[in-house]
Amino acid sequence: MVPVLQARVAEDAMYGAEANDRELYKWLGKVQNREITLPRFQRGEAWDHSRICSLMNAIIKGLPLGVTLILEVGDKPKFESRALQTAPVEGERITEQLLDGQQRMTAVWRVLNDNYEDGSYFVVVEDFDSEEPQMAAEVIRQSRWRKKDNRRYPLWCDKPKECLARKMIPASLLCPTKSLGSCNYDKWIREALGNKEGYSSADEYYELKESVKSTVDKLRERIANYNLPYLALPSSTSEDVVLDVFVNMNTNGKPLSQYDIIAAQLESKLGMSLTEKIDKMKTEVPGLQRYSNVSELLFNTESLVQGYSPNQAGAWKFDKDKFVDSWADNAQAIESMLGLLITEGVTDERLLPSVSVMWVAAAIxxxxxxxxxxxxxxxxxxxxxxxxxxxxxxxxxxxxTYALQDYRGMKEYLGLRFAGENAELKAPIFDDQENPPFEIEELVQAGWPKRKSVVSRSVLALTGHEGARDFATGDDLTQCPFGDRHFHHVFPDDLLSKAGVKNRSIVLNCALIKDATNWDIGKKEPLKYLAERCKWASEDEVRGRLASHLIPIEKIQCGGYDDMEPAARKEAVAKDYDAFVQSRAEKVRAKALELGGFKAPASESAALRI
Known part of the structure; x- marks a missing residue:
């Protein structure tokens, strides 16, 4: 338990949580009337169909399930609410919020209302004459799909007679909140049995009808009266205690993170869902939609500004009222930070070497x-x-830790300079001896940039800074959606593989180009595709396109390997490739030293002054 909450738990211990029984039909009635909702911070559905079947089988057999946890609602809900999936979004006054049991309640609601688009649930009854048909019954799922005619297949699922022939009763027929008329109870039984003329006698027809009706009634009654116990936290329970209890009781396979819980704390202060607030920010701040974890970005930026480490511990500590009050300032700072990244050529999260820079830059x-x-x-x-x-x-x-150190150092330096005073920049990141730049050898060994490697992504980011242009069209690739770009082997993978070169999938042999250009180049050796480019553009233009990727053109003007003997070919390919990789590494490092203001040689300390 978070230390700050321990005292509050003791303070609120007098409230306790009251244990209660409640039949399932009452639970479903509350869902139907929207009297019970979910706190918005809860995640969505997570159960697969096998778990749903296990749940429904436990219910019809009368087996116990875990205790549900609710929070009673006073004048208004403590947390922003949302309805259960597919449940009515309007209705009566909200009286309860479901803290633990969402997956169970959602599954029961959807199974009995048959609103899973990809499947329908049935109860298979082997013996309709049994006194306790539920004990031998089993809930199963039948996959459903739609064809071009928009009909839901297989069609037999919606044909009572074919269902009964398979000894299957639709689970939707057993929903206790539906009246017998609204669930077409009698109609389904009539259609399932068919005409009396199809039976050897009227007695046979009526006996089967009574058996089916009795079985449906018993199953329906079993579901309606199934007891699902719950613990109720009184409405007077403080928000922090509610959240702490929720975390401790949460049985989801993927528990909520502390960031999720902090978001829940903030929602009551914001007066709206944090998700909605962030979605609104994404529409207002260009480029923000390209980054996934915006809540973490906001929390970590605010943590730095308030003097805490940009992590979950810092987010717990910072003043939530200050965060709410500075929402507009944070939005403006994040927009400025993203603008800086874009001007430096980093236009997408998948090209970002380190997410930490976003927090520090936004805080500055x-x-x-x-x-x-x-x-x-x-x-x-x-x-x-x-x-x-x-x-x-x-x-x-x-x-x-390091982000906080660098933020403090830069903030102090800028504050003094803004005040007209001389200052020495003490942020450790500007010390070349303590934090030297990557060596040539590290660049040469860096892997393929699809992987999350700082070195590999840094090289790609640098080509973005240089205005990476497509080899064929000359288009500025930093303006293209990331999905339209392909990771291209400058020296073809097939060529290097046949030459026995092992380090062929490295960042220095990679360029992000358009997918069409990548397919056009294919397995062609560098000299051949350079010649093809020069048919349609001047040599200077082609050189400029390659230079924008920091590719040394003189090192890829090589080829003619097809005319060589196998041994000579392997040697020539390996030699040319090694020369290319080494030359490109030198160009990359030189540009990085220039942009970062590093001193040369890197081993010397750089007491940077700006």
Whole structure:
């Protein structure tokens, strides 16, 4: 338990949680009337159909299930609410919020209302004459799908006679909140039995009808009266205690993180769902939709601004009222930070070497100087900071601790400079001796950039800074959606593989280009596809396109391997490839040193002053 909550748990212990019994028909009635809802911070459905079948089998056999946890609602819900999946979104006054038991309640509701688009649930009854048919019955799921005619297949699922022939009763016929008329109870039985003329005698028909009706009644009654016990927290329970109890009781396979819980705390202060607030921010801040964990970005930025480490511990500690009050400032700072990333060529989360830089840069932008020269100084410092973060191992371990150190150092430096005083930049990331740039050998060994590697992504980010252009069209690839770009082997993978080269899938042999260009180049050796490009564009234009990827054109003007003997071919390919990789590594490192303001040689300390 979080320490700050321990005292509150003791303080609120007098309230306790009252244990109660409640039949399933009452639960479903509350869902139907929207008297019970979910706190919005709860995740969506997570159960697969096998767990749902197990649940329904336990219910019809009268086996016990786990205790459900609810929070009683006073004048208004403590947390933003949402209805259970497919349940009515309007109805009576909300009287309860479901804290634990969402998966069970949602599954029962949807099974009995038959609103899973991809499947329908049935109760298979082997003996309709049994005194206790439920004990031998079994709930199963039948997959459903739609064809072009929009009909739901297999069609027999909606044909009572064919269902009964399979000894199957639709679970939707057993829903206790539906009247017998609304669930077409009698109609289903009539259609399932068919005409009397199809039976050897009227007695046979009526006996079967009575057996089916009796079985349906017994199953329906068993479900309706099934007891699902619950614990109720009184409405007077504090929010923090509710959340702590929820975390401790949560039985989901993937428990909520502390960030989820912090989001729940904030919702009551924001007066709306944090998800909705973030969605609104995504529409207002260009580029933000390309990044997934916006809540973490917001929390970690605020943690830094309030002097805490940018992690879950910091998010627990920061003043939530200040966070709410500074929402607009955070949105503006994040927009400025994303603008900086875009101008530096980092246009997508999948090209970002380190997420930590987003928190630090956004927190620095919260300083919000009005003087244009002060703004210029701040942006120049942040540009160097970005490339130092990308081309050092600074944030690979203990990122939160180091991010706080660097933020404090830069903030102190900028504050003094804005005040007209001389200052020395003490942020550790600007110390070349403590945080040296990647060596040539590290760049050469860096793997394929689809993997989450700081070194590999940093190289790709650098090509974005250089305005990476497509080899064939010359289009600025930083303006293309990430999904339209392909990871291309500059020296073809097939060529290198046949030459016995092992380090062929490395970032220095990679360029992000358009998918159509990648397919067009295919397995062609560098000299051949360069010649093809030069048929349609000047040599200077082609050179410019390659230079935008930091590709040394003189090192890929090689080829003619098809005319060589196998041994000579292998040697030539390996030699040309090694020369290309080494040359590109040198170009990449030189550009990184320039952008990061590193001193040369890297072993010397850099006491940077701006």
């Amino acid at each position: 932008f919260r300083m919000n100087p009005k003087d244009v020269d002060h703004q210029g100084l701040m942006k120049s410092l942040l540009r160097q900071y970005l490339w130092r973060a990308f081309f050092t191992h600074r944030y690979e371990k203990s990122a939160s």
